Amino acid sequence: MNINIYEKYKVKVTKEWSELSEENTTKYDNIFKKGSNNVTIIIDGRELLNKIADNLKENYFSEFVVVGKELHFEYFNYNNGESEHICYEILENKGE
Numbered sequence: 001m002n003i004n005i006y007e008k009y010k011v012k013v014t015k016e017w018s019e020l021s022e023e024n025t026t027k028y029d030n031i032f033k034k035g036s037n038n039v040t041i042i043i044d045g046r047e048l049l050n051k052i053a054d055n056l057k058e059n060y061f062s063e064f065v066v067v068g069k070e071l072h073f074e075y076f077n078y079n080n081g082e083s084e085h086i087c088y089e090i091l092e093n094k095g096e
Contacts, residue, residue, distance in 0.1 A: 001069055001090065005046040008094035014038040017084040032081070042094060055086060 003009070015038070021031040043051075055073045056064065063074035069091075075084040 001066070003045050003048055003052075003090075005044070005049070007045050008042055009045065009048055010040065010042055010091045010094055011048065012038060012040045012087075012089040012091055014087045014089070015084065017082070019082045020080055040091070048088075052088070 014036070016034070016036040018032045018034050021033045023031060052071065055061070058073075058075060060075045060077045061073070062076045063072075065072040065074075069089060071088040071090075073086040075086075077083070
């Protein structure tokens with residue numbers, strides 16, 4: 001996979017997360033709710049590389065995996081058990 005600053009890319013961004021619910025009856029009643037969303041964007045290479053760098057610098061970053069044209073970021077908050085998974089799937093290079 002090649003990402004350069006001179007090209008535009010069509011990228012599908014998928015996010016899945018698990019967060020503590022505000023509906024807990026006590027502070028020890030850890031109820032998690034799950035959520036997800038996805039969006040497809042057109043982005044130039046410089047912005048895409050900046051997003052990747054920002055994801056690597058996030059608090060609670062725990063894992064980075066590249067599978068083909070997919071970039072996977074894992075986050076885990078060890079203080080409360082919340083987690084997040086972000087996937088950037090590069091669908092096409094708009095410069096080709």
